[in-house]
Amino acid sequence: MSLPLRTRPCNGEPSAQRDLTSHLLQLPVELVVAIASQVPRHSQILASQSCRALRNVLCDSLLPGDDRLPENLPRREQVEFLLHLSRGSPGEWVCEECMELHQAFMHDTPAKPMSEAYLPCFFPGFFGQGQDLNIHDIYGFKMNHRHVQLALKHARLAATESLDTTYLQRLLQPHHKRIRSRYTRKHLVDAKYSAFLKVVDGRFVVKTTFDFREGYDKVHRKYLGTVALCGHQIAQACDAQVAPGPSSSGSSDDSHPLWALKTAVSAAYQSPGEEVSGRCEFCGTDFAVKASPERVTMTAWKDFGPEGTSYDPYWRSHASRVFSTRTACRMAGSIRELYGEGTA
16 A cells, blocks of 8 residues: 655646745845855755746746756755655655655555565665665564655654654564574574664664573573674674684774674673663664573664665664764763663
8 A cells, every 4th residue: 555645846847826925025036045045956946846936036046047957966965855855745755776756655664675676666775775774684674764764754744744643653663573593493592583663853763672581591692693783783602702802903802892792792791680781883873781591682772863865874874884983973872862761
């Protein structure tokens, strides 16, 4: 089932003449031009499509010739143009691969994403997606930028225009999956992956948990296998045999930001029952580890940013395995607090 579309001009032509009692149109032309000159060109083009009066003013001053055409914008501004063009349409999302608006379908969610074969273009959402966002697709959870874009849009429209929340609830539906490994198949431990999605203060936040419980045996570290909380923080069973220590340069590897999760897991096993928290310095992720012989939980809280394009720094920090720059500057624990869960 597809979502309803809203009609609006999208070909560079202004809509039918509207009420000219607008306060903006009562201003002197020079002042209108001065105001418009302070906004990006994609916003000027959108304004020029709103009515003939603004079209005449802006095209004569700021948008001469082909400058009024959206397709002549730089790629990044084209994306912004499409995003603002579709702000009021809950049934459309911006595809940054083919630079078009695609229709949304109610059965397309992170827990049950629509097959790419049925989407309008080849590899939709590939641009700006990044393989690190799909590190949990083996658990049946595959989140694309369109899901974030649509969830934030629906949440905003539901709050301001009483939009039906059926699709929003589907997009934010919790997801659970049993983790299959050679240890769980032998019932040595039981393991489950869960994802909980929220829109908080106009931002898309996800909590993921890895829950290991004793079966025929206690939860030894090797039974955890490989756990990736984000594209940067990855704990592996072999970490138990390779303890962090001094490197050849004389520095301690356990202080490196990439060792944050591994160090937290080691500390949690050394202090059973006590929570050890940390954060990834390369993306918007807070995490916590709690271990005992009977149960081990590893939790991550991720901030994927506000409604916008895939150029948003928080989204990009998750989409790219970049270690040289620390994209998301924030206080440790701030994302966990944003989600609504303080430190233990």
